[in-house]
Amino acid sequence: MTNFKFAGVDTVYLANKYKTPLYVMSENMILDRINEIKTNFLEKYENTEVFYASKAFLTKEMARIIKSEKLGIDVVSGGELYTVMQVDFPPEKIIFHGNNKTEEELEKAIKYGVGRIIVDNLYELSLLNNITQRYNKKINVLFRVTPGVDSNTHKYIQTGQIDSKFGIPLSQGIIFEAIENALKSTYIGLLGFHFHIGSQIFDKENYIKAIKNVVNLMAEAKNRFGFITKELNIGGGYGIKYIDKEERKPISYYTDAFMEEIEESCNDYGLERPKVIIEPGRWIVGEAGITLYTIGAIKEIPGVRIYASVDGGMTDNPRPSLYQAEYKGIIANKADKEPSETVTIAGKCCESGDILIWNLKVPPIESGDILAVLSTGAYNYSMASNYNKIPKPAVVMIKDGVDRLIVKRESYEDMIKNEL
Ligand SMILES: Cc1ncc(COP(=O)(O)O)c(C=O)c1O
Numbered sequence: 001m002t003n004f005k006f007a008g009v010d011t012v013y014l015a016n017k018y019k020t021p022l023y024v025m026s027e028n029m030i031l032d033r034i035n036e037i038k039t040n041f042l043e044k045y046e047n048t049e050v051f052y053a054s055k056a057f058l059t060k061e062m063a064r065i066i067k068s069e070k071l072g073i074d075v076v077s078g079g080e081l082y083t084v085m086q087v088d089f090p091p092e093k094i095i096f097h098g099n100n101k102t103e104e105e106l107e108k109a110i111k112y113g114v115g116r117i118i119v120d121n122l123y124e125l126s127l128l129n130n131i132t133q134r135y136n137k138k139i140n141v142l143f144r145v146t147p148g149v150d151s152n153t154h155k156y157i158q159t160g161q162i163d164s165k166f167g168i169p170l171s172q173g174i175i176f177e178a179i180e181n182a183l184k185s186t187y188i189g190l191l192g193f194h195f196h197i198g199s200q201i202f203d204k205e206n207y208i209k210a211i212k213n214v215v216n217l218m219a220e221a222k223n224r225f226g227f228i229t230k231e232l233n234i235g236g237g238y239g240i241k242y243i244d245k246e247e248r249k250p251i252s253y254y255t256d257a258f259m260e261e262i263e264e265s266c267n268d269y270g271l272e273r274p275k276v277i278i279e280p281g282r283w284i285v286g287e288a289g290i291t292l293y294t295i296g297a298i299k300e301i302p303g304v305r306i307y308a309s310v311d312g313g314m315t316d317n318p319r320p321s322l323y324q325a326e327y328k329g330i331i332a333n334k335a336d337k338e339p340s341e342t343v344t345i346a347g348k349c350c351e352s353g354d355i356l357i358w359n360l361k362v363p364p365i366e367s368g369d370i371l372a373v374l375s376t377g378a379y380n381y382s383m384a385s386n387y388n389k390i391p392k393p394a395v396v397m398i399k400d401g402v403d404r405l406i407v408k409r410e411s412y413e414d415m416i417k418n419e420l
């Protein structure tokens with residue numbers, strides 16, 4: 001019998017050793033993606049920088065990997081900032097995002113000396129003005145703008161449209177008020193602009209439209225205020241393969257087109273090309289992770305469907321219930337057997353919507369089989385919850401065929417330790 005191997009390691013062995021449900025990550029695959037970015041973007045184009053969007057997958061070990069690869073990191077909350085601080089992440093290589101950063105979070109970021117804060121709105125700008133004055137510390141900022149473009153992805157992960165909770169719309173002049181305020185302040189160092197149009201995007205066209213709109217803003221900011229944009233941050237969002245009909249595109253598919261458009265648009269307006277920054281998250285870690293489960297109850301409703309339930313579900317992977325996300329699964333201990341039946345993989349939560357895969361073709365399935373769900377490296381561990389008081393799974397990292405535990409399985413005690 002042939003078991004399914006991931007990153008060169010037998011997944012049934014991993015399931016037995018660490019128990020299930022279990023997140024398994026491949027460090028080699030993460031490093032492959034990072035190397036592709038280095039070769040085809042960072043080394044190919046001068047004056048560029050990459051910040052890993054840590055919301056996709058963040059643990060202390062992941063922060064260490066990003067640190068040792070000398071990439072920057074994007075954090076979006078006090079908690080993500082705290083996590084990267086635990087591994088002494090160089091502050092100048094941190095970008096702090098968020099549409100409602102609290103005063104406490106901003107203070108923490110300024111005290112630590114983060115390299116850039118991406119300012120989302122005028123309220124945040126006023127908070128920053130006060131805090132920087134109080135600490136007598138200057139902070140570099142970029143304004144997040146909504147460039148007014150759609151993106152071909154699920155509605156809940158689109159962020160570039162005008163009607164968005166993120167960023168300052170380009171259409172109503174608020175952005176010029178923001179620029180004027182920032183330029184007046186002694187403590188705010190305005191570097192440029194940021195946009196992020198959404199996530200799991202496979203086509204470059206909407207990015208290009210967004211770039212055109214934001215370079216137009218750069219030209220307008222120069223005309224009105226003499227402001228020279230030093231940095232243009234175009235976010236992340238590059239798609240990965242979850243199911244057979246999808247294909248992850250090489251990073252150069254996006255970045256070559258971005259660089260060409262930025263050069264051209266800047267030329268048209270007589271602007272110098274600013275530093276170009278990207279913030280990929282999912283593209284780096286998504287396919288580098290799988291989740292292992294044990295099949296428990298199998299329920300056949302004759303003529304309707306077969307439900308095969310696993311020992312995890314929406315608590316470790318909320319994406320199917322949030323975005324109708326689709327996943328591919330493999331019965332790991334029967335990897336060499338031909339599929340002969342179709343089952344529905346259900347989670348163990350008290351929710352009818354807790355279905356991981358609606359139609360999965362499997363060989364004859366039995367309780368005790370190990371299911372591997374693929375491409376769970378992004379937004380699974382990071383969005384996991386304790387609904388139904390289900391503990392979060394452990395995380396194992398594999399490098400060069402050797403497995404190591406990087407996050408312990410949560411215990412029942414862990415879950416109630418703050419309860420009085
Ligand atoms: C500002 C910002 N940058 C980068 C990302 C990373 O997105 P992705 O994981 O799709 O690359 C996100 C999340 O969508 C984001 O909100």
Ligand SMILES: N[C@@H](CCCC[NH3+])C(=O)O
Binds near residue numbers: 319378
């Ligand atoms: N959580 C989303 C991505 C959101 C990215 C943050 N703007 C997902 O799982 O697809």
